[in-house]
Amino acid sequence: MSAIPTGHQKVSLTNIKMLQSSVLVLVSLLGVVLGGCLRRQGTNIVDSHGHKVFLSGANTAWVAYGYDFGNNQYQYRRDRYIYLMDKVKEAGGNSMRTWVHIEGATSPKFNSSGYVTGLDSGDGSFLKDFIQYLDDAKQRNIFIFPCLWNAAVKQNHDNLNGLITDMSKLKSYLDNALTPWVKAVKDHPALGGWDIINEMEGELTPGVHNSEPCFDTTFLVNSGVGWAGNLYTAEQFLRFINRQVAAIRHADSTALVTAGSSAQRAQVDQTQWNDRNLYSDTCLVKAGQESLGTLTFYSTHTYDWQGHFSQDSPFKHSFADYHFDKPLVVAEFNSVHGEGMTIEQMFHYVYDHGYAGAWSWHAQADGSDTDSTDTQMRGIAALRGKSGVTVNPSNC
Ligand SMILES: *[C@@H]1O[C@H](CO)[C@@H](O)[C@H](O)[C@H]1NC(C)=O
Numbered sequence: 001m002s003a004i005p006t007g008h009q010k011v012s013l014t015n016i017k018m019l020q021s022s023v024l025v026l027v028s029l030l031g032v033v034l035g036g037c038l039r040r041q042g043t044n045i046v047d048s049h050g051h052k053v054f055l056s057g058a059n060t061a062w063v064a065y066g067y068d069f070g071n072n073q074y075q076y077r078r079d080r081y082i083y084l085m086d087k088v089k090e091a092g093g094n095s096m097r098t099w100v101h102i103e104g105a106t107s108p109k110f111n112s113s114g115y116v117t118g119l120d121s122g123d124g125s126f127l128k129d130f131i132q133y134l135d136d137a138k139q140r141n142i143f144i145f146p147c148l149w150n151a152a153v154k155q156n157h158d159n160l161n162g163l164i165t166d167m168s169k170l171k172s173y174l175d176n177a178l179t180p181w182v183k184a185v186k187d188h189p190a191l192g193g194w195d196i197i198n199e200m201e202g203e204l205t206p207g208v209h210n211s212e213p214c215f216d217t218t219f220l221v222n223s224g225v226g227w228a229g230n231l232y233t234a235e236q237f238l239r240f241i242n243r244q245v246a247a248i249r250h251a252d253s254t255a256l257v258t259a260g261s262s263a264q265r266a267q268v269d270q271t272q273w274n275d276r277n278l279y280s281d282t283c284l285v286k287a288g289q290e291s292l293g294t295l296t297f298y299s300t301h302t303y304d305w306q307g308h309f310s311q312d313s314p315f316k317h318s319f320a321d322y323h324f325d326k327p328l329v330v331a332e333f334n335s336v337h338g339e340g341m342t343i344e345q346m347f348h349y350v351y352d353h354g355y356a357g358a359w360s361w362h363a364q365a366d367g368s369d370t371d372s373t374d375t376q377m378r379g380i381a382a383l384r385g386k387s388g389v390t391v392n393p394s395n396c
Pocket residue numbers: 111112113114115172
């Protein structure tokens with residue numbers, strides 16, 4: 001609005017109104033291309049034209065675990081990333097979930113006291129790497145969902161531990177790394193959205209009594225939660241998530257943000273299953289006090305255990321059964337732990353039961369307990385061309 005020459009007494013009211021309306025037209029035209037492509041509308045994810053989107057694809061989830069972006073590492077991973085993205089594109093998929101910091105081995109940059117000084121050592125290599133990756137994804141019409149941290153495996157944990165327990169350290173990450181990162185990529189057509197942390201349940205302490213239900217984890221006793229270590233309270237993890245979501249929203253008010261829950265156990269409010277939704281708006285804001293720090297969509301992982309899905313698994317239900325107020329993406333699954341379903345059946349099931357997306361585990365297929373890359377591509381191909389699956393980021 002600074003374009004309006006308010007100091008000129010002779011400018012007529014009509015001229016000002018014309019100018020104002022052309023500014024508005026310009027702003028709304030720009031709105032089509034600014035702020036990324038995907039939005040939430042109620043319990044759906046939609047594109048910038050309001051068309052419902054089904055996120056179909058795979059977790060990458062990495063090429064070199066924790067060593068993909070920053071320090072000019074992407075040039076050595078790029079061929080493999082492009083190979084995997086080409087596979088997803090050929091299968092008709094539209095999105096991938098990619099793990100970035102994990103435990104902070106190579107990004108962000110920490111000083112020796114555990115404070116974050118930047119995304120990298122100051123050479124700009126992280127953003128250069130990540131933007132190159134997004135450019136590669138855009139050419140293949142693939143949305144990337146970076147997952148920042150991982151609590152499912154504990155290895156070199158000191159740096160991440162500092163960010164979860166010390167809010168001045170977390171603030172150094174928000175100010176010196178996350179905010180500049182979001183600002184640099186928020187308008188990139190291939191940026192799908194953000195996943196704050198993979199499976200906080202891995203390092204959550206069950207059996208903690210608290211008069212606040214959001215922080216009471218007695219319902220998780222004997223659930224397997226804490227498999228990577230009984231390290232943090234729900235309040236600590238939810239505060240960690242809440243503050244990062246808020247920082248993302250401050251930099252990009254329309255960003256899609258989620259946090260990858262390991263199962264439905266700590267993500268749905270259903271007492272008949274002894275489940276509770278720790279990821280609710282109420283719980284996140286209670287923990288971190290940031291009103292902007294709430295999820296845009298839920299995402300859950302689901303694998304069978306000894307050949308059976310749990311009774312609350314997305315593969316035992318429809319989306320409507322959970323009574324969620326926002327979309328749910330089935331963000332990790334595979335047919336190795338699919339209760340006998342084929343990968344094609346699994347993708348069809350997720351598509352047909354009201355969920356907002358399906359990402360198989362995991363395209364790189366470098367470990368046990370994962371479907372081969374080609375098996376996963378058959379699953380993605382089962383939904384090829386279906387309504388909501390064909391999305392072109394460049395047309396947003
Ligand atoms: C690390 O950064 C923090 C915050 O800027 C600072 O207080 C601390 O002195 C730094 N530590 C080292 C070893 O430079």
